[in-house]
Amino acid sequence: QVQLQESGPGLVKPSETLSLTCTVSGGSISGYYWSWIRQPPGRGLEWIAYIYDSGRTDYNPSLKSRLTISVDTSKKQFSLKLSSVTAADTAVYYCARHDGSSWLYWGQGTLVTVSS
Amino acid sequence: DIQMTQSPSSLSASVGDRVTITCRASQSISSYLNWYQQKPGKAPKLLISDASSLQTGVPSRFSGSGSGTDFTLTISSLQPEDFATYYCQQFYSTPYTFGQGTTLEIK
Secondary structure (H helix, E strand, O other): OOEEEEEOOOEEOOOOOEEEEEEEEOOOOOOOEEEEEEEOOOOOOEEEEEEEOOOOEEEOOOOHHHEEEEEEOOOOEEEEEEOOOOHHHOEEEEEEEEOOOOEEEEOOOEEEEEOO | OOOEEEEOOEEEEOOOOOEEEEEEEOOOOOOOEEEEEEOOOOOOEEEEEOOOEEOOOOOOOEEEEEEOOEEEEEEOOOOHHHOOEEEEEEOOOOOOEEOOOEEEEEO
16 A cells, blocks of 8 residues: 655744655655645645656746755655745645546645744 | 636535535636545545546545536535545646635534
8 A cells, every 4th residue: 555654844944944755655656746735724735846756847836936846766755845935834745646637645744834 | 827616615514415516627627627525634535536537445425527617526415424625626737726625514
């Protein structure tokens, strides 16, 4: 059974960089697209970016200037870096695997709070 | 960006009711439309992909239909475990976008 697990600091200071990693188990990281999706508390879902195992990426234009996403196939991990964060970046961050044209497998999510 | 508009935003219903949630895209997305169910504190769960394909393990009381710009999610007979928030989401083009959600509450 494919499992995804997000990890990273739960608290980030304003203007600093948010860094998260998603670790994949129970399946291959190769041959799939992998996405980051976030959800501010009490609000809806926002797609952030995806990466393919080759390193091909696509970013949400609303966040593109602050985003870096990378993959380490040897560790079965992919990562997100979001720079210059503000309180508006406080959210639960999910990683998910593309299956065809949908996201079947999701991590449990990790809450990142931006606060001094 | 493709805008996804769900209606209603919230809905009160009783166990056994038939409910329909609609989702409209701001442009044609063919059948690249997914429905997710989310319960508090949990990740979204994929119910239906490609507008009408029921995921393995999802009860048959859930169904989806539509293509182009107009889509529906129908629950034929509500069960207690169905009270949750439902999101539509387009996979036609990036940035992938979601509807604002429909919260299904117990009447």
